[in-house]
Amino acid sequence: MGAERRDFVVAGSGAGGAAAAARLVAGGARVLLVEEGPLARPAGDAFEAVQRYYADGGLRAALGDGLLPIPTGRTVGGTTTINSGTCLRTPADALARWEGASGGAFSASSFSRLVEEAWRALKAKTAPAETMTASSRLFLKGLERLGIPGGHNLDRAEDGCVGSGLCCFVCPKDAKMTSYKAFLAGLEGNARFELRSGTSLVAVEAGAGGVRVRLRGGAEVRAEGLVLACGTTATPYFVRKFRLGPDWRGAGAGLSVHPAAKVFGLFDEEVEGRKGVPQGAGVVDPEDPAIRYEGVYVPPEMSAMTVPLEGRGLKRWMDAKPRVATFGFMIRDESRGRVDHPLGAAHPVARYRMSPRDYARMVRGARFTARAFLAAGARRVLLPFNIEANEAADERGLAALPLEAAGPAALQMMAFHPLGTCGLGRVAGWDQSAGPGVTIADGSVVPESLGVNPQVTIAAFGLRAAESLLGVRA
Amino acid sequence: MISLACLLPLARGYARHAGLDDDASALAARLRSRLSLAPWWARAYFGAGALFVRFAAPLLYLGRARSFAGLTDEEREELLGKLQRDGRPAARAAFLGVKTMLAVTVYGPRGTDGR
Numbered sequence: 001m002g003a004e005r006r007d008f009v010v011a012g013s014g015a016g017g018a019a020a021a022a023r024l025v026a027g028g029a030r031v032l033l034v035e036e037g038p039l040a041r042p043a044g045d046a047f048e049a050v051q052r053y054y055a056d057g058g059l060r061a062a063l064g065d066g067l068l069p070i071p072t073g074r075t076v077g078g079t080t081t082i083n084s085g086t087c088l089r090t091p092a093d094a095l096a097r098w099e100g101a102s103g104g105a106f107s108a109s110s111f112s113r114l115v116e117e118a119w120r121a122l123k124a125k126t127a128p129a130e131t132m133t134a135s136s137r138l139f140l141k142g143l144e145r146l147g148i149p150g151g152h153n154l155d156r157a158e159d160g161c162v163g164s165g166l167c168c169f170v171c172p173k174d175a176k177m178t179s180y181k182a183f184l185a186g187l188e189g190n191a192r193f194e195l196r197s198g199t200s201l202v203a204v205e206a207g208a209g210g211v212r213v214r215l216r217g218g219a220e221v222r223a224e225g226l227v228l229a230c231g232t233t234a235t236p237y238f239v240r241k242f243r244l245g246p247d248w249r250g251a252g253a254g255l256s257v258h259p260a261a262k263v264f265g266l267f268d269e270e271v272e273g274r275k276g277v278p279q280g281a282g283v284v285d286p287e288d289p290a291i292r293y294e295g296v297y298v299p300p301e302m303s304a305m306t307v308p309l310e311g312r313g314l315k316r317w318m319d320a321k322p323r324v325a326t327f328g329f330m331i332r333d334e335s336r337g338r339v340d341h342p343l344g345a346a347h348p349v350a351r352y353r354m355s356p357r358d359y360a361r362m363v364r365g366a367r368f369t370a371r372a373f374l375a376a377g378a379r380r381v382l383l384p385f386n387i388e389a390n391e392a393a394d395e396r397g398l399a400a401l402p403l404e405a406a407g408p409a410a411l412q413m414m415a416f417h418p419l420g421t422c423g424l425g426r427v428a429g430w431d432q433s434a435g436p437g438v439t440i441a442d443g444s445v446v447p448e449s450l451g452v453n454p455q456v457t458i459a460a461f462g463l464r465a466a467e468s469l470l471g472v473r474a
Numbered sequence: 475m476i477s478l479a480c481l482l483p484l485a486r487g488y489a490r491h492a493g494l495d496d497d498a499s500a501l502a503a504r505l506r507s508r509l510s511l512a513p514w515w516a517r518a519y520f521g522a523g524a525l526f527v528r529f530a531a532p533l534l535y536l537g538r539a540r541s542f543a544g545l546t547d548e549e550r551e552e553l554l555g556k557l558q559r560d561g562r563p564a565a566r567a568a569f570l571g572v573k574t575m576l577a578v579t580v581y582g583p584r585g586t587d588g589r
Contacts (some may be wrong), residue, residue, distance in 0.1 A: 041538035047578045059516060059571065067566035080588045304577035311557035315492040318581050386559045409561030 003220040005371065006032045008469075009199040009468065010215050010227040011238075014078020015227030015455045016441035018021040018179035019118060019462030019464035022187060024227075030192045036200035036230075036346075037075035042172040044298040051168035060233070062337055062350035062415070065408035070257060070350060072231060076197050079231070080455055083157045083420055084167045084279035084415065085176045086125035088452035089115050090460065098424065098447060103234065105430035107231065109461060114467075121182045122157035129153065131163040133276035135325035136295040137333045138267065140281055142372030151283045154294065157182065157455070165274040183398035196465045200345070201230065204242040206437040225437050225469055229462065230345070232418040237345040239276040240420055245434035250389050250427045255337040256449035257352055257415035260298055260330035261384035261440035262296045263366055264307070264317065265373030271325045273297045279328075287462055290451055291341060291365045293372075293469060296328035308386045308412040311449035325373065329365035330416075332451025333358050339421050350418075354408035370398050384412040417454050444461070477521035478506055481575060484524045487543050489580045491550050505579045516571070523572030531557060532536070 007029035021033045043049035050144040053075040059413060062068040075080040095108035099260065132153070141153040145358040157177035164172050174181075187193040196215075203214040204226060213225045228235050228244075236251035261451050278297035285291035298306050307314050317324060337352030354362075370381040373393060381398065383390045387406045392398040422444035432439050441462040443454060450457060485505055489496045509517055528542045535556045536549055545553065557569045 045583065046583065047508065048511055057512055057516050057520070059565075059574075061570075065563075065564045066561040067563055067570055300580035301578050304581035305574050308558070310554035311491065311574075312493075313555075313580075315494075386561060388555075388559070407561070410559070 001221045003212060004032070004275040006030045006221055006223045008225050008227060009033075009034065009211070010229060011213075011371070011404035012074065012078060012186065012228060012231060012442060013076050013180065013239075014231060014442060015080050015197070016443070016462035016465070017227065018077065018183040019121070019459040020227045020229060020441045020466045021193070022183035023463050023466030024284035025187055025190060025193045027466065028192070029470070030335035031194070032223075033193070033195045034199050034201060034215060035076050035195065035197045037073065037447040039075065039180075040075040040170045042170050046166065046169040046302045049082070050302070053170060056347065057112040063286055064351055064353040066411070067414055068257065068259070068352055068413060070233070070418055072418070073178075076195070078178040079181035081170065082168050083151050083399045083453070083455060085118065085158055086279050086453040087157050087456050089119070090457040091450060094448060096449060106424065107321070111464065112319070114463045115456055117463055118456050119471050120461065120472045122177045122368065122455070123159045123454065124155045124157050125364055127153045127156050127277050127280040131161060132166070132280045132299060133273055133278060133295060134271045135273050135297060135327055136276070138271070138325050138371070138376040139293070139295070139372050140263065142374070142376035145375040146371065149258060152331070154280055154282045156277065156279070161277065165276060165278055166299065167278055169299065171322065179455075182459075185219065193274065194268070196363075198345070200298035201238060204238055204244065204438070206242070206244060208436045208437055211445050217437060220419060223437060228273070228318040228434065228440045229442040229466055233339050233348040233350060233438060235442055236339055236347050236421045237341040237348070239427060239440075240341075240436055244438045245427065245429070247427045248434070251422050252388065253338045254420040254423045254426060255339055255350060255352060255418060256333050256335070256420045257337065258330050258419070258449060258451070259333055259358065259362060259413050259415050260307060260328055260414040261362060261366060261411060262306070262326050262328035263369040263373060263384065264382040265325045265327075265370070265378035265382040266317070266320055266382075267323050267325060267378055269375040270322050272322065273326060274299060285364070285368060285421040286468070287366065288361065289327060290332040291325065291361050292451065293329045293365070293369060298326070306412070308382065308384055308390055309329055323376070327369050327373070329363060329369055331358060331361040333450045334449070336420070338468045354407060355388045359408050360404075362413065366403065367398060369465040371395065374398065382457070385410045386412055416451070419443040419446040419449065419454060431468055432461065439465045439469060443444055475506065475517070476510060477509055477517035478502070481505060481509070481572070484542060485576055485579055487550070488576050491547070491554070492580065494580060501579065504582070506576060510541035510563070518520050519571045520575045523568055526568045527557065527572055533581070569585050577583040
């Protein structure tokens with residue numbers, strides 16, 4: 001059988017790939033979008049959702065100081081299907097830096113236009129107060145009592161959210177605006193578009209005359225161009241293996257992860273963390289804008305594994321769960337890691353070590369969150385450090401915790417926003433190209449740690465990639 | 475299921491240590507249900523982690539040539555704490571997977587299919 005023919009192949013249906021595919025189709029192109037994972041359906045519970053729709057069943061992690069879990073999606077919609085849905089625009093200072101570094105090849109104003117377009121497509125809107133979880137309300141109450149301004153409701157990609165509390169485990173009401181809902185669902189039935197899930201890219205041949213790609217199962221497709229949107233941890237595999245672009249050797253380095261952790265607070269009242277939008281509220285640290293605080297909730301079937309205790313201590317907090325609030329924080333990291341693929345594209349090996357400055361920020365984030373909970377009336381707080389003394393009942397006890405000496409290996413943290421492994425200007429060109437016929441449109445092109453939830457930025461990069469390809473066609 | 479055979483004794487001991495009075499067959503059913511969702515390599519990883527905790531960890535962390543089940547209550551508490559606090563990548567990798575399975579099975583919702 002001969003190769004199939006399309007105008008473009010898009011590999012990956014996450015924030016960038018979905019946006020790119022939709023824009024290409026709107027521009028008249030025939031597009032094949034391939035996605036390794038299945039279409040997500042509400043699962044029996046959170047654990048089942050993780051097994052079905054998270055890459056490596058949620059076991060993907062970076063080696064370094066310790067083990068840093070990096071949950072990413074393996075489903076139609078990519079990580080947007082399993083994220084919290086929080087939307088934040090690309091920071092203006094980042095856009096200015098990229099414009100400066102690119103000599104004008106990257107236009108901040110043009111990109112801002114695409115950010116707004118992505119924002120509209122995602123139906124991003126402020127979470128209504130009535131959907132706020134008790135955890136978020138308590139955190140905001142604590143800020144108020146401490147006299148710290150700036151607490152606010154976060155903007156989210158949703159359409160009809162009723163606060164089911166399962167954003168990260170496939171919304172049972174289908175109310176989250178995943179990249180599938182925002183960009184692809186409307187293309188069903190369009191003769192120029194095909195979504196082929198359960199398959200993945202295996203090989204790429206690219207040149208001035210176009211690309212030839214091979215998919216798992218043996219199908220071959222010839223196209224004018226390939227949009228690589230397999231995600232920060234997978235795209236570098238293809239760039240290196242198939243030597244895409246003049247700077248392919250650098251692919252895999254430059255990994256930023258946006259480390260995050262959460263604090264537990266035990267209250268007298270029932271908290272019922274599940275009711276409401278888990279990540280509905282937030283605040284920027286008043287003294288260090290590299291630290292952001294955002295709500296978080298983990299369902300009961302998953303929560304025990306996130307508690308930095310074992311044995312009877314764990315049991316004590318799990319017994320008290322109806323009265324336990326949680327709130328999280330994350331930092332714009334200066335640390336950088338890398339991703340390699342000795343086991344192939346599907347099982348990346350990431351390495352990441354945290355700098356002392358980043359660690360200091362994590363300590364500050366933990367203390368700040370704990371202070372807010374104590375101010376709101378928490379009887380006890382539990383901080384995300386795997387050390388003996390990680391609980392406190394008051395400010396004095398909190399101040400006495402030896403967190404600074406504990407070190408990054410003690411942190412119970414996760415990283416939800418891996419970026420940068422094919423950064424613009426370092427691996428990808430400033431036009432997102434990786435040699436003739438190949439464009440990259442996922443988190444791997446983001447050239448620095450954003451410090452904000454990146455799905456809007458990545459979607460904008462998808463739109464930008466498509467506009468560039470359509471412009472070349474024209 | 476080999477991984478079930480590796481994990482179940484540990485899950486029982488872990489639940490008993492936490493003071494959770496769990497019906498053995500219900501616990502086994504929940505564990506089987508959870509394991510069945512994972513691919514073969516993850517099940518192998520969880521099973522290996524269980525064997526590590528049951529047989530290697532008491533010697534490595536307590537200097538006791540006994541299985542997890544043969545430890546005293548206080549020794550089990552000490553061992554679990556040390557496993558939780560060991561931040562070295564190899565140790566975290568050895569414990570993280572099995573803790574995932576233990577936590578979700580023992581502390582997750584009851585019911586024959588974990589729902």
